[in-house]
Amino acid sequence: MSSQDEAEGSDLIERVLSGDRSALEEFLLRHYDWLEAYVRRRIPLNQQGLIQPEDVIQEVYLRVFQAADRYRPQGRGQLYAWLQTIARNVLTDTFRKRKPGGAKIDVDSDRQIFENDELRNLLEGLAVDQNPSASQHARLKELHQAFLVALGNLPGEYRQVIELLYLQQQPIEAVAEKLGKSVDAVRGLRMRARRQLRDAIDRLSRFI
Numbered sequence: 001m002s003s004q005d006e007a008e009g010s011d012l013i014e015r016v017l018s019g020d021r022s023a024l025e026e027f028l029l030r031h032y033d034w035l036e037a038y039v040r041r042r043i044p045l046n047q048q049g050l051i052q053p054e055d056v057i058q059e060v061y062l063r064v065f066q067a068a069d070r071y072r073p074q075g076r077g078q079l080y081a082w083l084q085t086i087a088r089n090v091l092t093d094t095f096r097k098r099k100p101g102g103a104k105i106d107v108d109s110d111r112q113i114f115e116n117d118e119l120r121n122l123l124e125g126l127a128v129d130q131n132p133s134a135s136q137h138a139r140l141k142e143l144h145q146a147f148l149v150a151l152g153n154l155p156g157e158y159r160q161v162i163e164l165l166y167l168q169q170q171p172i173e174a175v176a177e178k179l180g181k182s183v184d185a186v187r188g189l190r191m192r193a194r195r196q197l198r199d200a201i202d203r204l205s206r207f208i
């Protein structure tokens with residue numbers, strides 16, 4: 001790592017520690033691979049194929065942003081320890097919820113992006129920089145990482161609409177019924193949620 005990279009990394013840490021939520025978004029995106037590796041190492045062999053690391057990371061991001069206003073780490077070490085603690089707690093909760101003999105799920109998140117038409121189209125629509133030099137696979141993977149960071153920082157109702165419509169691929173009528181809202185109201189929430197997601201990905205685009 002160059003001295004410039006080290007200086008930029010230190011500045012980012014300082015901004016995160018000062019309570020800058022945009023810096024927190026950037027930090028989480030830059031450390032996505034680190035967090036994914038941490039989560040994967042802690043999934044027992046008998047749970048691999050049942051628990052999807054991407055789902056754990058999504059919940060970690062949500063809890064990080066929820067706690068960010070209540071807890072502020074006092075240094076670099078505390079920041080990393082805080083993220084690890086949240087990840088362990090999410091994994092513990094996930095293990096408790098997982099019933100023995102549960103259905104096996106596909107843990108290949110890259111494959112899921114390409115097989116989920118709703119999510120893939122959403123990511124394409126949110127793309128800020130169509131980089132012709134990057135493969136579609138690499139570009140969608142990077143966008144997906146930024147999307148998960150941005151999703152964790154969305155207001156609760158916006159996040160719920162995006163999860164139901166794009167991650168669970170539920171029809172808009174079913175989402176409206178579940179939320180106790182009209183279809184037009186859900187469309188409005190979807191539009192505002194997509195706008196916030198695009199703004200967040202716009203901020204993060206220079207890091208992907």
